[in-house]
Amino acid sequence: MSSKDLAVSVRGLSKSYVIAHNMNRPTDLREAIVDRFRHPLGNGGQDHEMFWAIKNMDFDIRSGEVVGIIGRNGAGKSTLLKILSRITWPTTGEIDIHGRVSSLLEVGTGFHPELTGRENVFLNGSILGMTRREIKQKFDEIVDFAGVEKFLDTPVKRYSSGMYVRLAFAVAANLDPEILIVDEVLAVGDAQFQQKCLGKMQDVARHSGRTILFVSHNMNAILQLCERAILLHQGQVVMDGLPDEVMKSYVAEPKTGSTVDLRNHPNRDPSLAPALQSITLCDTADNPTAVFAPGETVQLKVSLKLNRRIINPSFACALHNWRGERLFAVATYLSRAPVEYLEGECLLVGRFDLPNLVPGKYMLEISFTDSFDRFIDRITNVAALTIALSDYLGVTHPFSPDLGSVMVRSEWEAFNQGTLVSGSGNSKSD
């Protein structure tokens, strides 16, 4: 029974790429031939380095599981999906997959701009592994989902990018495999359509018993869709378990961790010299963390190193959502006790109350200015701050970008022919 339930089994999987140094790798025939003559045997005397995108990976996925794969850029997520989809081949290891696999690593692969929407549905469908008959059966559903009825016979090169993406996703969303492999494809389209896609994925995940492997940087999507998460780091599985637990350890990884070294931060305004040295996020009990509950108080510790005395300086900190929109900013000059001066190695400690933010990942921006409002130092996207899932609204309804960034409690009463039929309001008794 148990072996039959297995959808995917991965054993000792590794994938290496060869990186040649000094730009010596022959990229055209002439170089290759010259190389060959110089070094008739061997590898041409170049410095080759093996880069292991995936190192000795083992895991099993049971049939019907919805698994989120998370990790930083370069952790090996996409390579893993490509190997499982048979797009690229492993260097070592064995994989057994039971069931038909469809993988969606990109929306609209194979779409041809000169062809009409109708033609592209058939083209894309068969590229994704559907038979013509299947596409014909689902054609109306696809067109309906995409909402492009009127433009079916227009070449897609005249489509708006939104229409293009909608049509492409609609085709993919109607795939019918036992195992679905999806890379970060929900990051396309407008917020409303993204939510529609997420909803569709949720439908598929919950009601069809399909096995899904899903890569996303959108932590909400992972939390909503997945019952299991696998965290990759430098090509290895470092954690495998319940999504919220795995995610906590992901968020707590050093780089987006609670203390960020600012001395060589890549997002510093290049024209500015580093004055900001480090920043630490803590809760009110002084425990370093980057995960907060909605409405919780954040404590910031900023250390600076100044080569002169700065009178009436101001330190400001702004929070941005995943779309890069600024939600609010706090600053020393906006507080009741502005800073008189700072000099040498100094420390700023601040506290602010978070609004009731929608769970998800937010980015901090910090800046330090002199009394004339000139930037002394400024770093965008300096650290990530994660708002944990919460029952603030009393329901665990999926959080969509449509909800904006702030959770607001509300109460409703419904009347049919003047009779109150429901009035739940907020019945939570906390």
Place this chain on the structure above:
Amino acid sequence: MLDIASASELPHVRIRASEPGPLIDLPELLRFRDLLWTLAERDLRVRYKQTALGVIWVVLQPLMAALIFAFVFGVIAGLPSDGEPYLVFAFAGITAWNTFANVLNRASGSLVANGGMLSKIYFPRLILPLSAVVSALVDSSFSVVLMFVMMAIYRVWPGWGIVFLPVWLLILVVLALGLGLMTSSWMVRYRDVAHVIPVLLQLGLFISPVAWSMTNTKLSARFLWVLRLNPLTSLLEAFRWSLFGRGAPPLAALAYSLVVALAVFWMGMMVFKQQERSFADVI
């Protein structure tokens, strides 16, 4: 219920880093046959989108080439054409040659042109060069039809040899596909191949008896075998023999062409198979 019932017959995919797998995975190719047709269809549709004459170009192009050959070789140079009207003679040569050249050309570029698909989607990689063959053959069939129309106009009647016409075309395709498999795999790594192929095709067009006849070369008979080293030579002769009933190549030369075609095809498959797994990594 349905899921459980079908669970026992779920397809099983084995990925083993160490196993090379079969040279041609026929069941897998069959499973993806719809993709083969769809890609060929896309190729044909796209080629003539936003053209005023559309699909007429399929026959107009070889017809214009034949007119040029008839004018240059037939009128200016005054070469004989085995007794056929020069236009028909040249058009027959062009039809056979174009089958070879189109298959080679499209197959060799098929991987690079669909690089996006290669790196994002799984399908048997062989589908791409094969779909190039299909689209080239569709063009050829138009050309063959026009060939018969021209023969009817000029009142040239084929003999019993006409039944072998598909055989010669098949050998031409096998040869071209073999070369196409090799060149397409190399092109993934070295785009130089894309620049070499047109030059070689142009050379081939002139050293093969497309617009001239083997029976009328100024070469002494002792050196004709040099021209016959080119496997296309006897195939083009055989193609014209099927149509006009004259100028049959020696059987030994035909056998040679067949052996070369099969050998090249096998080599092409080997090269393709060997490179296939790294296509997505290097494209």
